[in-house]
Amino acid sequence: MSASAVFLMLLAMVVVWGGLILSVLAVRAHPERTDFPPGGEDDLREDDAPLEHDT
Template identity: 60%
Template sequence: MTAVAITFLILALVLVWGGLIVSALALRSRPEVERYPAGGIDDHREDDAPIVHDT
């Protein structure tokens, strides 16, 4: 492998694994949504209707 290929391999690994680690730490610090946007209340309408199949 050339030096350019190794450099891009290391860069790609840092981006992928670094993003995974950063996102895991962000989820660890705030695991739940503090506030939902307006209209985000579940009214369970789909629970009352019968199941419709396309067959």
């Protein structure tokens, strides 16, 4: 392999693995959202539930 091919391969590896490492660190810093906007409660009605359509 030529020197330019090796350089581009190493550059691509640094970009891919660097992105993976940065994304893992970002998830570790902010693992899960704890505050959600109000609303969106579950509908626990069995008999009078909203219609569900197959799309």
